[in-house]
Amino acid sequence: MGGEPIKSDSGRGRLAILHPSGQTALGANPFGKDVANLQLWQALARHAGYARLDVLTMQAADLEGVSKGLLGTSGAATEIATSLHALSRGHIEAGALLRGHPDLADLAWSRRRRASDRAYSLLGLIHTLAPPALRQMLAAVSTAPMHPWDALICTSPSVRDGMQEMLEGWEQHLAERTGGRAPPRPMLPVIPLGVDAPAFAAQAARPDARARTRTTLGLAEDDALILWVGRLSYFEKAFPQAMFRAAQQAARATGVRTAFVMAGWFPDEFDRGLYQAAAKVHAPDVDVHFANGNDPRLVGDLWAGADIFLSLVDNIQETFGITPLEAMASGLPVVVSDWDGYRSTVRDGVEGFLVPTLGGPPGGGLGGALVERHTIDAVSYQAYVGAVAQHTAVHAGRAGTALADLIRSLDLRRRMGEAGQARVRALYDWPVVARQYHDLTDELAQLRAASADPAHRTPRDPVRGDPFRAFAGFASHVLTLESRLRASPEVMADTVRNAGAEVALDTGFPDFRARPAICAEAFALIAAAPAGLTVGEVIAAFPGPQRRGLELGLAWMAKCGFVDWLP
Numbered sequence: 151m152g153g154e155p156i157k158s159d160s161g162r163g164r165l166a167i168l169h170p171s172g173q174t175a176l177g178a179n180p181f182g183k184d185v186a187n188l189q190l191w192q193a194l195a196r197h198a199g200y201a202r203l204d205v206l207t208m209q210a211a212d213l214e215g216v217s218k219g220l221l222g223t224s225g226a227a228t229e230i231a232t233s234l235h236a237l238s239r240g241h242i243e244a245g246a247l248l249r250g251h252p253d254l255a256d257l258a259w260s261r262r263r264r265a266s267d268r269a270y271s272l273l274g275l276i277h278t279l280a281p282p283a284l285r286q287m288l289a290a291v292s293t294a295p296m297h298p299w300d301a302l303i304c305t306s307p308s309v310r311d312g313m314q315e316m317l318e319g320w321e322q323h324l325a326e327r328t329g330g331r332a333p334p335r336p337m338l339p340v341i342p343l344g345v346d347a348p349a350f351a352a353q354a355a356r357p358d359a360r361a362r363t364r365t366t367l368g369l370a371e372d373d374a375l376i377l378w379v380g381r382l383s384y385f386e387k388a389f390p391q392a393m394f395r396a397a398q399q400a401a402r403a404t405g406v407r408t409a410f411v412m413a414g415w416f417p418d419e420f421d422r423g424l425y426q427a428a429a430k431v432h433a434p435d436v437d438v439h440f441a442n443g444n445d446p447r448l449v450g451d452l453w454a455g456a457d458i459f460l461s462l463v464d465n466i467q468e469t470f471g472i473t474p475l476e477a478m479a480s481g482l483p484v485v486v487s488d489w490d491g492y493r494s495t496v497r498d499g500v501e502g503f504l505v506p507t508l509g510g511p512p513g514g515g516l517g518g519a520l521v522e523r524h525t526i527d528a529v530s531y532q533a534y535v536g537a538v539a540q541h542t543a544v545h546a547g548r549a550g551t552a553l554a555d556l557i558r559s560l561d562l563r564r565r566m567g568e569a570g571q572a573r574v575r576a577l578y579d580w581p582v583v584a585r586q587y588h589d590l591t592d593e594l595a596q597l598r599a600a601s602a603d604p605a606h607r608t609p610r611d612p613v614r615g616d617p618f619r620a621f622a623g624f625a626s627h628v629l630t631l632e633s634r635l636r637a638s639p640e641v642m643a644d645t646v647r648n649a650g651a652e653v654a655l656d657t658g659f660p661d662f663r664a665r666p667a668i669c670a671e672a673f674a675l676i677a678a679a680p681a682g683l684t685v686g687e688v689i690a691a692f693p694g695p696q697r698r699g700l701e702l703g704l705a706w707m708a709k710c711g712f713v714d715w716l717p
Contacts, residue, residue, distance in 0.1 A: 162201055163199070163592065164246075165198075166203075167204070167248050170208040171209070174188065174215065174219020178444055183250070190250065190275075190344075190583075190587075192219075192221075192580075198587055202230075206247070208234070210234070213232045216230060245598070246270055246595070247272055250275050250277075253274065253290075254296065254300065254302070255290035256294075259615075267297060268601060268603050273302075274303065276305065279466070281531055292333055297336065299594045299595075300594070305469060305491060306469060309340075309470070342491075345475045345479050346579070347578070348579075355481070359451045359455065360451075367439065367455075368437075373407040374408045374458070375409050376410045376553065377477070378393065378459070380414050380443070381414050382416045382443075386467045389540065393460055394431075394433035396550040397436045398436055400550050403551075403554040404557045408557070409436065409438075409439065411456070412425070412438070413452055422440065458556050459473070459483070459485070460484075461486045463490075465542075466538055466539070471495070475574055478496075478570030481567040483503075484566075500569050502570065508542065508543040627715060629704065629708070632685070634683065634684050634717075635708070636681075638713060641712050643671070648666070663699050669704075672692070673707060
């Protein structure tokens, strides 16, 4: 349940976050977006400088637990409040609602219904552009009531460019279809994800952890340890063959004993055999290990023990890539594919090396056939992106050369590692990133204040609107404020109050209607009036916050036979 906010002593501004679960702990095998969202919420609470964060949930959340999960022991001066989204005005009072997902269309219609288009700004975070269903959600910004004081946050320039290209094509189609002009767009700011730079640096700077890791793997200090961290999914992350070939090439070119550890988890344990078979063929002279990426202590030791980070991502599901930042923060040089967000975080020849990539043939019709097979449910999303990745090449030879150069030169590894740490501290440390969110919400607030209320004649979503309105024609009568209700014979207020005691079905789906005790009070009023009362007369006798729930409660009482709506 919501509660009195946990208060602080300074800060400016206010932000609401839509966090449906209200949970501040991650389970096993978390997706990258879930990790990134939670770390972002924590960074906003600890570093953004907001006076208050309103955490809006879809289920009851413990305020103390949420506050502790977001603030930790940081001592940050931020007030934390929680409430159910359906009942809250926190986002209206804050002036901004942030969601860790880009689907904002329904929230835009809800804003219009509950307040006005200019009541507050909506912000969504784009973690991927690949799923066709998600692209359809993103395209809805052109038809939902969204405005320039809203924002879809892009984690990299590649995401922004992809969004702009998609929206331009979609808007052109709408113009051709309707003869109209393109609607206003939300802002598309680029704000990266972040990492806890000091924590990664400290974790990696542990000689005992380095020695422990290398001893476990049977490696001497002069041997080479290459590290991958992330999900071991060839269909949603990266086919591993190019990495195995690159490690093999580097081992042979340098004559240095080389180990390659892939720390992560397999979506299906069957996949382990596929990786092992590929490693046996493509990296016969490399010690390839698979480590449990769900063990934070083990992964922390690997950051300390490794010499080089390798990630040759080839999947359109990836749009930013947090692990190269973690590697850079740990002081490791990185060898990564020249791909989407990687190319914006890593500078070729400075923090590491960008390995050339080759995409499949555009415009030939085969790509369209691939996506069509998925959109008509002929193949899964994983099969779709996996097929695209299978026809995306990463230059294993260039990657092998980069690895060999780094293996040969301790000085090069140190220089690139130090450059990576400096870059992360300057651009990607969570305090730096969190302040950009505060600057953005300030900018959107100024845009709202300087804009007029948009004119419109459609108060609610005509496609996914009120079902009682959309299907009013299905019923012979509709409950209105003028509907007159009479108490059914032999029904008492206690009958209403104790509903469900004998028939559990009578009290199903109670979330939005008034509690039985309030319904019983309403029934007593109706029963005391010989001619009954109209719905408007009944709800007028109750406080404003109870009226909407009571209106639905009256429909429920008619359902149960407690009141009669016929003359």
